Amino acid sequence: MEQLLLLIFLPLAGAVITAFSGKSAKIISTVIAVISLGLALFMACSFIPDASTQFEANLPWISDLGIRFHAGIDGISMLVVLLTNILIPIIILSSYKHDYKNPSAFYALILFMQSGLLLVFTSMDAFLFYIGWEAALIPVYFICAFWGGKDRIRINMKFFVYTIAGSLFMLLGIIYLYLQNPAHNFDINAFYALNLDSYQQGWLFWAFFIAFAIKMPIFPFHTWQPDTYTAAPTQGTMLLSGIMLKMGIYGVIRWLLPIVPQGVHDWANVAIALSIIGIVYASVIAFTQKDAKRLVAYSSIAHVGLISAGIFALNQQGMQGAMVQMLSHGINVVGLFFVLDIIYARLKTNKIEDLGGIAKVAPQLAIVFLIIVLGTVALPGTNGFIGEFLLLMGVYNYGIWAAAIAGLTIIFGAVYMLRMYQNVMLGKTNELTISFTDINGTEKLVLYIICALIIVLGVYPKPLLHLTEASVQHLLEQVNQKLNTVN
């Protein structure tokens, strides 16, 4: 329990220290992020991969309203907690070459967000979950709107209002569940045990699903995403795409499926259809993008579409695939955005047609970029493969046509990602790219770590699968059992 509290509140304390640290904010925030990572790894090592909830903290908070500080970690949570704590130090390191104005605020906001994210990923009390959900949003809004690029104010307002709209309706759903709960608390297990009829489950499904769908984002709730990703500072984009997006996926798994299984069962077809439409739609648009950053943003929508389809297929393969792919996608997309940031920092452009031939002048970047791209297009032997394979298998078990269309993502993805790589890195150098200097210092460090993760997880994904297996199985059993009793 102490470990979990430390895990959640260490970044928050770090944020406070960082906020007053002035010029040394970079170093201090890095140290704190690395300590958090160490703690998370330590917890992962002492974690027993069965279906139980471990490190559980259950403290009274606002007793009159039935709100408790109830948090714990099972296999599913452990995975996203690891993802968060691996990516935050990487994201902070990736900013070393930047000289952001007001650095203490920048790094403090990142750490503050980390606390919010960890709260979301561990909380077992719906109210606490909601607090974490918003506590993660506010810092990233400020990061994107303060340090972002052109037209950032309007774009971030759209992003903010979009997400908060979703979460307010989720709050409505949470209050409703609370009132249905005879024990009058927000405990997740009490919510699991509720007997709701299919009409209630139907609208509750939408109240929650829209909040999660906006976060992921799933078609047609994605319209905020490409603009926001493009206008945000790179670290903001990494936070949004690498970690924050997983809040939506995690929410579906942890809250949506077990609480309203009947609603999920009734509406899964729609959810899968939307996911698959999103896959195809985003892939087609990604083809036509001229800006590499926007291309990656759209490819992210396609990947998330597949993850969501795999989850709503409601079977072991799809769910396990989603787990692995959450981690892989986080690592890969952060790598991609970092490479594009390196290119932008040197050449001040991310337009694909302006670039070319960078591989000749920057061979090291060419290799690591290739590894990341291959990971993204799910080449066997990289981390993307195992996840997408399981996801497709899951969707196949749901329906062969769905799998056929969803399978197109892999082909689509390979085409536009490799074409982007080709146009940016290969070919002739032009007068712009001739002066390109290869990666060095922290850039090397970050990219090597990312590549190592891509390859290691691709070759030996077993510990990862093992980590989540029991929890996923337990969750699906719970859902199926509840579905059977209702019918």
Next chain:
Amino acid sequence: MNIIITISITAFLVLYAGLFKANKALLPLTVVGLLTALGFTFCAWGGNAVHYGMMQTDNFALAFSGICIVGTLFIFLLTQNYFHSKSDNIAEYYALILFALAGMIMMVSYKNMAMLFVGLEIMSVSLYILAGIRKKDFASNEASLKYFLMGAFSTGFLLFGITLIYGATGSFDLDKIEAYLIANPQTISPIFYPGVILMMIGLSFKVGAAPFHFWTPDVYEGSPSLITAFMSTVVKTAGFAAFLRLFAGALSPLHEFWMAPLLVIVCLTLFIGNVTALFQKNFKRMLAYSSISHAGYLLFSLITLTPQSGSNVLVYAAAYTFASIIAFAVLILVKQKTGSDSFESFNGLGKRNPLVALCLTVAMLSLAGIPLTAGFIGKYLMFLNVMKEYQILLVAFAILNALVGFYYYFKVIVAMYFKDGAETELSTPVQYKVVLLISVVITIVIGIYPAIILNLI
């Protein structure tokens, strides 16, 4: 009782101090008086004394008295240099605000409707003068006259209502009225119903709920900023306490009857307040409209009557009061420096005044209802309250309005941090810093651990 006496005596002492031009003694004297009154509030806590059948100092009354006194204290702390630059007759400002406070204490603790009327009038008459206290200013005069005409009009409604209820029940006493309603559920006199409606209209005028809100924007904009701060926070809180005392108490057996018109008022208030606030270019006017929308959320507590209604209003009113005081304090500072209260004058504020900007950000987040601030807990309680009767559509409507709210509250944050401006450094006196910091701390503490005021009533 001690509370009112203390405040009144302080007001008279202040007037005498003004007579002898002891301007330096005014603030200390007032602060001591208010702290004494606050002390009496604490001492009376837990008791339930009825004073001559006219007033009842139960925990409800004491809690709201406490908020009103603290709010007024903050307003006084903000007066330094503010009134002095505007007029020579400073003692009158102090005395009038104190008299208004005395009226409000009656409004939150009345047991007899005559006291409601007396308290309301003591407060209103003081406010009419305060609104127009800048004699030579056109807007201030306009504000005063409008406020007076509308106020007198609404008092008329209120009096009619009281009369009709008296005619039906033969008593001004809240308990007797309630007993009458319970004793004769089927045979309530037909003149009782219009009485209820008229009282609802009269009180809606006072708290600025739509469609009786027309006076608010002009009066709030025209009055001196500090008086506007006073009117939109402390006065509003007292108005709601009075509203609640009558409708959640004595008239609660008739809940079915007055809920329908109330629902109309709530929906209109939310919608008009939020949508018009969205289009304001002036920060002060935006606050005026947003105060209308907050009146809408506060009225949620009357839609579903539960034992918690009182404490819900208390939490919301506290959240709203302290956030608004921050907003007005910063507005006064900005206006002193730039001479304007438009949104543009906040541009670039964050760079040179990180503390002030941070305080205003917390205030705006609280008013918008972001978690970990008091405003969220307030909104949450109101939504929870209404959801208890599964008025899901009403909550959904309120959520849409809250979304609009995010938009205009964030306008200020955007201006402060993301827009380039003159980068003027504000001169922030110590009292302002104290008030800002205490208010921020209260806002965050209630947001994180609301249990401290949740159980008061």
